[in-house]
Amino acid sequence: MISNPRQGGGPSALATFDRFRQGVLAGVQQPQLKRYGVLLLAAGAGLLPLMAGSAHAALQKVPTDGADTLLMLMGSALVLLMTPGLAFFYGGFTRAKNVLNTMMMSFFLMGLIGVVWVVIGYSLSFDTGFGSPFIGGLGQMWLNGVGGPLGDAPLADGFAISGSSFALFQGMFAIITPALISGALVERINFKAWFWFSLLWSIFIYCPMAKMVWGGGYIGPFGELGVIDFAGGTVVHIAAGVAALVSAAIVGPRSTYPDQLRPPHNVPFILLGAGLLWFGWFGFNGASYFAAKGAGFSFMATSVAASMAMLTWCLIEWFRDGKPTAVGAATGAVAGLVGITPAAGFVYMPQAIIIGAVVAVGCYLAVQVKAAIKFDDSLDAFMVHGVGGTIGALLTGLLAVPALVPADYFPKSAEILASSGNLGLFIAHCKAVLISYGFVGLGTAVILWILGATIGLRVSPQDESRGLDYVAHGEEAYDPMNS
Amino acid sequence: MKLIKAILRPGKLDEVKRALVDLDIVGMTAFEVRGFGRQKGQVERYRATEFKVDFLPKVMVEVVVDDEKLDAALATIQQAAQTGEIGDGKIFVLPVENAVRIRTGESGTIAV
Numbered sequence: 001m002i003s004n005p006r007q008g009g010g011p012s013a014l015a016t017f018d019r020f021r022q023g024v025l026a027g028v029q030q031p032q033l034k035r036y037g038v039l040l041l042a043a044g045a046g047l048l049p050l051m052a053g054s055a056h057a058a059l060q061k062v063p064t065d066g067a068d069t070l071l072m073l074m075g076s077a078l079v080l081l082m083t084p085g086l087a088f089f090y091g092g093f094t095r096a097k098n099v100l101n102t103m104m105m106s107f108f109l110m111g112l113i114g115v116v117w118v119v120i121g122y123s124l125s126f127d128t129g130f131g132s133p134f135i136g137g138l139g140q141m142w143l144n145g146v147g148g149p150l151g152d153a154p155l156a157d158g159f160a161i162s163g164s165s166f167a168l169f170q171g172m173f174a175i176i177t178p179a180l181i182s183g184a185l186v187e188r189i190n191f192k193a194w195f196w197f198s199l200l201w202s203i204f205i206y207c208p209m210a211k212m213v214w215g216g217g218y219i220g221p222f223g224e225l226g227v228i229d230f231a232g233g234t235v236v237h238i239a240a241g242v243a244a245l246v247s248a249a250i251v252g253p254r255s256t257y258p259d260q261l262r263p264p265h266n267v268p269f270i271l272l273g274a275g276l277l278w279f280g281w282f283g284f285n286g287a288s289y290f291a292a293k294g295a296g297f298s299f300m301a302t303s304v305a306a307s308m309a310m311l312t313w314c315l316i317e318w319f320r321d322g323k324p325t326a327v328g329a330a331t332g333a334v335a336g337l338v339g340i341t342p343a344a345g346f347v348y349m350p351q352a353i354i355i356g357a358v359v360a361v362g363c364y365l366a367v368q369v370k371a372a373i374k375f376d377d378s379l380d381a382f383m384v385h386g387v388g389g390t391i392g393a394l395l396t397g398l399l400a401v402p403a404l405v406p407a408d409y410f411p412k413s414a415e416i417l418a419s420s421g422n423l424g425l426f427i428a429h430c431k432a433v434l435i436s437y438g439f440v441g442l443g444t445a446v447i448l449w450i451l452g453a454t455i456g457l458r459v460s461p462q463d464e465s466r467g468l469d470y471v472a473h474g475e476e477a478y479d480p481m482n483s
Numbered sequence: 484m485k486l487i488k489a490i491l492r493p494g495k496l497d498e499v500k501r502a503l504v505d506l507d508i509v510g511m512t513a514f515e516v517r518g519f520g521r522q523k524g525q526v527e528r529y530r531a532t533e534f535k536v537d538f539l540p541k542v543m544v545e546v547v548v549d550d551e552k553l554d555a556a557l558a559t560i561q562q563a564a565q566t567g568e569i570g571d572g573k574i575f576v577l578p579v580e581n582a583v584r585i586r587t588g589e590s591g592t593i594a595v
Contacts, residue, residue, distance in 0.1 A: 093529075263527055263534040327529045371531035380530065 059158030059408070067292040069152075072165035075287020079172035082280030083110055083179055089273025089330070090183050092266040093379050097467025098187045099265065099477045105182035105194055109175050112195065113202050117171040118143055124207035125170065126215045133218040136211050143167050161290055169287065170210070177236045178202055183381030184244035188254050188464055191472040193457045197447060201243065205443045209235045209436065219432045221405075226412030226425070227432040228405060230298070231288040233342025233393040238436045241386020243444040244377060250448045251457050253376030255464050267326050274330035278306055281337045285344035298345040301352035302337065305344075308356030309336020316364055331384065335363040338388035343396040351399040355392060362391045390433055397429030398422050484579040484592060485553050487546045487560065490518065490572040495564045496542045502563040503546065506555055510595065511546040522570030541572060547579055547595050 087103035094102045113121070120141050123129075129137020140146055147153050147164030155163040178198040185194070212219040213235045219225045229235060256262075264270060286299035313332025314324035339359025340352055347355070366383040377383060400413075400422065407414035416424045451457060458464075463471040470476055491499060496513060503511065517538035524537035548556050557574060565571055584594040 261532065261534065263536065264529055321528060323528075325528065331530060368531045 059156075061157050062154060062160050064152050064154045064162050065160035065291070068160045068290065069162045069165045071287050071292045071295060072161050072169050072290065075283035076165070076168045076172050078280045078283025078287065079169065079176065080110070080280075082172075082277050082284065083107065083176045085273045085276025085280055086176060086179055087273070088269045089277060089334070090186065090379050092269030092271075092273060093264045094186050095262050095467070096265040096478055097469055097476075099269075099469065100475055101191065101468035101472050102182070102186045104191070104473065105186065105189075106176075106179035108195075109179050109198055112198060113175045113178065114171065116199060116202055117174045118167075121174050121202060121207055122146070122167050122170060124203065125174075125210035126167075128216070132211075133216075133223055134212055135208050136215055159290065166290075169283075173232060173236060173284070174202060174206055174210075177206055177232075177240050178243075180236070180240035180381055180385050181243045181247060183379035184248035184377045185251055186378050187256075187468065188458050189251055190456060190459050191468075192455055193451050196451055196455065197247075200447045200451075201444065204447065205239060205243065205440055206235070209239050209440070212435075213432075219435065221410035221413040223412065225428045225432050225435075226410070226416050227393075227428050228346055228396065228400060228410060228413050228425075229342045229393065229432075230345045230396070231285045231341045233338075233389045233396065234432055234436045237338050237341060237385040237389025238393060238433065239440045241382045241384075241389055242437050242440040244381035245386055246441050246444045247448055248375065248377045248382070250445060250452070253374075254378065255461050257376040257378075258374045264327065270327055270330050274333050278303075278333055278337060281306070281341075285337075285341055289345055297348070301344045301347060301349060302340055304349055305340035305352045305356035305359075306333045306336040308353045309333060309339065309360035312357045312360035313364055316361070331363070331367075331380070332360050335359050335384050335388045338363075338385055339392035339395070341389070342392045343399065346396060346400040346404045348401060351395075351401070354399065355395050358395060359388050359391045363388050393429050393433055394426065397426035400425060484547055484582060484595060485550060486577040486579045487544075487548060487553075487556060488575040488577065489544045489546070489560050489564065490516065490574075491542050491544060491564045492566065492570065492572060493540055493542045495566075495572075496544065498563045499544060499560055502559045503556065506552065506559055508546060508548055508552065508556055511544050514543040514545070516541050516543045520570075520573065539570070547582060549592055549595070 083106050084103075087106040090106060091099045091103040120138070122143060123138055123140040124136045127137035127140040129139040131137075143164070146167045147155075147162050151164040152162050155161055155166045178201050181201070182189075182194070211217045212223070213227065213229050214220060216222045219227050219229075219234070221228055227234070281302055282299055285302040286295050289295035289298040310329050310332040313328050313335065317328045318324045336356040336359060339355050343351070343355055363380075363384050366387040367380055370377055370380065370383050400417070402414070402417045402422075405413050405417055407418075413425065413428075416428055420427075448457065459468065459471060467476075489499065493515075500511065500513075518541055519537050519539055522539065524535055524539060527534045527536055544560075546556065553576065557576070560574055581590055582592075582594040583590045
């Protein structure tokens with residue numbers, strides 16, 4: 001009722017509450033819109049499970065709304081498509097003999113993490129059983145009780161989406177996040193090591209990050225720091241980016257790096273992948289609004305930031321090198337999508353355009369630096385997701401519109417904004433970035449050290465030279481003699 | 484009989500084929516090949532990394548002709564494939580000992 005007044009009105013308690021909300025939002029220019037935004041943004045920040053048991057008077061029980069739940073189901077399908085999209089994006093960059101292995105490092109996680117999430121990932125991220133601000137619990141393993149006996153129960157007080165659609169939606173995020181890391185490790189990592197790395201990283205790094213930021217934990221708006229992260233600037237992009245940086249450093253460069261590098265084997269794959277990512281990002285950011293009526297802005301901010309970033313990247317290339325490149329256009333678009341992720345529901349279009357431009361410049365410079373110091377983050381996973389996520393998270397602190405960060409859904413964040421403005425929120429976001437870098441960096445290193453000491457991280461130089469498609473999977477992507 | 488191996492710019496294949504067909508030379512085989520001569524390679528740039536690509540894409544056409552048609556064929560290919568820029572390609576001529584038409588078993592010049 002709060003976010004989606006339906007025909008026929010509601011009980012008087014809700015009407016009273018609605019008047020209360022009108023009062024709270026009196027200063028806002030578009031109260032109707034903001035009113036939707038309040039709920040949706042809070043939902044986007046993943047506060048729902050916490051709210052279920054919280055004492056926040058603002059949140060009342062509402063029935064499940066069909067349109068809003070449909071948005072989540074549609075959004076889940078969109079986000080799922082990002083993983084094969086990423087597989088094409090990454091696969092296009094590698095040599096022809098490694099393309100299947102590269103694509104499998106993403107694609108396979110739709111299997112592995114798809115199961116892990118249902119069995120335990122969701123519970124570790126969004127259950128409150130352990131009562132900890134850093135990790136969830138075990139009470140919702142196997143999605144036990146999520147969505148009620150018919151799957152249609154609302155997720156939590158104040159939210160009109162079904163619990164089951166939320167769990168599915170979050171699962172798609174859990175799948176693509178470790179897939180992003182693979183960009184730093186392609187063409188040399190042992191697939192068995194990748195299997196165990198994704199599994200362990202997902203449980204011990206991703207789930208705590210999701211809990212801390214979205215599950216009512218330490219970093220998020222109900223926790224100590226009061227940080228707002230709309231769709232995963234910290235949880236997804238900084239986490240994946242930092243893990244990519246650390247793992248590229250530990251696993252080491254490809255034996256062909258940097259002297260015998262080959263250009264991308266299939267640039268059209270890269271464009272296809274970037275297109276699918278952009279399409280899927282409408283679910284990733286847009287559906288993180290958690291309600292259909294007000295999701296237009298988060299869809300729009302997502303798209304315009306990607307447009308601006310692509311434009312910026314291509315213009316830089318055009319001025320510097322004389323030609324805009326297809327790979328640059330694809331990279332710029334992805335950088336823009338990364339940058340707007342933490343901000344998509346907290347800003348208006350001018351801020352979204354600024355974020356798109358700044359993140360493109362930042363990632364462009366990062367990629368140049370990487371090439372100059374000859375660090376083999378093979379497909380720029382840190383340089384795009386880590387740097388882009390960091391810039392996006394910091395700019396979200398600087399540019400968040402206070403009217404879009406209301407106190408009942410973002411108590412700590414709104415308090416910071418009221419007392420010390422965007423600079424205060426920026427400082428909180430700086431702390432969150434440092435904590436994420438430290439936790440993810442250290443945790444990733446520990447996992448890799450364990451795997452390195454037990455099953456080994458790399459394939460042999462001979463296998464690397466033969467090509468991982470055949471070595472790891474017994475397949476070849478292209479075989480002209482048998483076509 | 485002679486075997487003509489002509490290495491051409493990829494975009495010149497159709498012109499060369501048409502010119503040869505006009506000479507009533509109606510069989511040939513084309514290959515996608517890569518190579519370099521005086522043109523050397525080209526520089527490509529992906530994100531921040533520059534690649535020196537030495538082996539450039541070319542098309543190689545193989546045609547077997549009667550000795551009396553050889554000179555006309557060579558002149559035709561040379562003219563049809565020429566742009567005047569470095570990288571137009573090369574033509575090689577090799578002797579051919581015999582030819583067999585698989586369908587009929589005919590051999591010699593008639594099989595070409």
